[in-house]
Amino acid sequence: MxxxxxxxxxxxxxxxxxxxxxxxxxxxxxxxxxxxxxxxxxxxxxxxxxxxxxxxxxxxxxxxxxxxxxxxxxxxxxxxxxxxxxxxxxxxxxxxxxxxxxxxxxxxxxxxxxxxxxxxxxxVAFALTEPDGGTDVARVMRTRARRVEGGRWILDGAKTWISGPKHATNLIVLARTSVSETSTIDGITMFVVPTDAPGITIRELDTFAIHSFDTCEIIFDGVELDESFVLGQVDRGFRQVLGTLNGERLNAAAAALGIARGALEAAVDYGRQRQVFGRPVGSFQTGQHRLVDGAIQIEAARTLMLQAADATASGARADILSAMAKVAASDAAVAVTDAGMRLMGGSGFSKEYPMERLFRDARLYTFAPLTNEMLRNHIGEKYLGLPRSF
Structure with missing residues (x-):
């Protein structure tokens, strides 16, 4: 397997x-x-x-x-x-x-x-999401960095649902540094900020899954930074980040695909060994068909992921393929972990087996780094040529 x-x-x-x-x-x-x-x-x-x-x-x-x-x-x-x-x-x-x-x-x-x-x-940790915003974070960004005397910056605001800052050495923080009259994504700058800088408070959140990697809220209260902390161009930080989102979606697809594959392997192994009514539980048609459907979803998602990776590596346009791969892989992870839980019954519910953890962990990629609903909107508009749906 x-x-x-x-x-x-x-x-x-x-x-x-x-x-x-x-x-x-x-x-x-x-x-x-x-x-x-x-x-x-x-x-x-x-x-x-x-x-x-x-x-x-x-x-x-x-x-x-x-x-x-x-x-x-x-x-x-x-x-x-x-x-x-x-x-x-x-x-x-x-x-x-x-x-x-x-x-x-x-x-x-x-x-x-x-x-x-x-x-x-x-x-490092990447600090983008704000308490009052999700996908529309640029529009509602309240975290501010203002220039003061001597070429320094003062950073104030809050970020939430940030992965890994508790033990990170540095944060890559996006903050609004000016107001653009033409675009909400302009006027935002990236900063590299040490987590031990005075004025930073990190509070871990109690989450449903991904228990071995912290998710936190970060407060910035008068954090002083000099010009050396700016990453990239002032006021162009959000546009610079947009260029990396294709890679993040592709990597999210790989992680979701791994969850799906791990769950399928665990379910098949259990289905071969567990005996009920004198035969392996994996020999019953309903459970077997669910796992077969999951295997088909995994292979379809893998094909999209590999196409997206090849396109990305060659410098070709890959945003549609990576979006498709991320949706397909996360849907596969949800379907296979659900099928595994059904096949394993009480054993799947037990922490003795990995299925219950994979079932929880899979849910992350239905909404991160971008919700599947928003990715479907993107595919509908850019691939199918349909009117914008949001």
Whole structure:
């Protein structure tokens, strides 16, 4: 079952996949994943092992203006999500940070922030979402950074539903720095802000899933920054972030696909072994058909994901394919974890098995990093040519 859907790998990707599996088997076996999930504990040993193996930086370089090859990122994320799912979510954030710092960082930012990120010594968190906004965050952004005497900036405001700031060294923060008369997405700037800067308060939120990677609220109260903390161009930060959203959707698709595959493997293994009425529970047609439907959804989502990754790597337009891949993969994850819970019954409800955790974790990607409803709106407008629906 560990070979499901991986036949399309190149030799290099197959070797990379095997490397990730070996690290997961050594550092995050099922009992360790369960322990971290129950304790709401980040697996620092696993993260450091991934960093030491070069799986956070992959082929990105400190002196380069490009991040890692997306075709490699999706392999790492899928393998992690099939087991220690929270670590896959963590790496989705880190890969976004790698991309932004590689493309827009100054020499000093690449040396001081990107370099320790690439080798797994440190982490970043991406602070965009606001208490009063979701998809329309640019329109409602209340976090402000204002210039003051001496070329400094003062940052005030709040962010919420931010993944991983509790133990991150730096935050990539978007804040409104001016008001544009023509566009709500202009007048927003990115800043690289140390989490220990005076005036920052981080409060962890109690969430339904992804228990081994913190989700937090962040308050900025008069945080003083100098010009060296600006990432990219002043007032162009949101436009710069838009350029990374295709990669984030693609990586979210990989994580969701990994959850779906992990759940399918767990359900099939259980279905072969568990005996009811003198036969394996997996031999009953209704449950078997649900798993077959899930396998079909997984393979369809994988095809879209691979097409999107190839397009992204070649510089071709990939926003439609990555949106389709993310919707298909997250729908597959929800369907397969539901089918697995039904097949396993009370065992699926037990923390002894991974199914209940995968069932919870899968729900993240129905609304993150963008809701499936908004992605369907985007596909309807840009692919089908229908009138805008929102």
């Amino acid at each position: 560990t070979g499901i859907g991986t036949q399309a790998d190149t030799t290099a990707q197959a070797d990379l996949r095997e490397m990730v599996r070996d690290i997961v088997n050594r550092h995050a076996p099922p009992e360790r994943v369960r322990e971290c999930d129950i304790a709401n504990m980040f697996d620092l040993a696993l993260y450091r092992a991934l960093g030491e193996a070069g799986l956070i930086g992959l082929d990105a370089q400190v002196g380069s203006t490009h991040g890692a090859d997306p075709r490699n990122q999706i392999v790492v994320l899928e393998e992690l999500a099939a087991g220690p799912t929270s670590m896959a979510v963590c790496l989705v954030v880190q890969y976004m940070g790698v991309g932004l710092l590689s493309e827009y960082g100054t020499d000093n930012q690449r040396r001081d922030v990107l370099a320790p990120l690439l080798d797994g010594r440190e982490r």
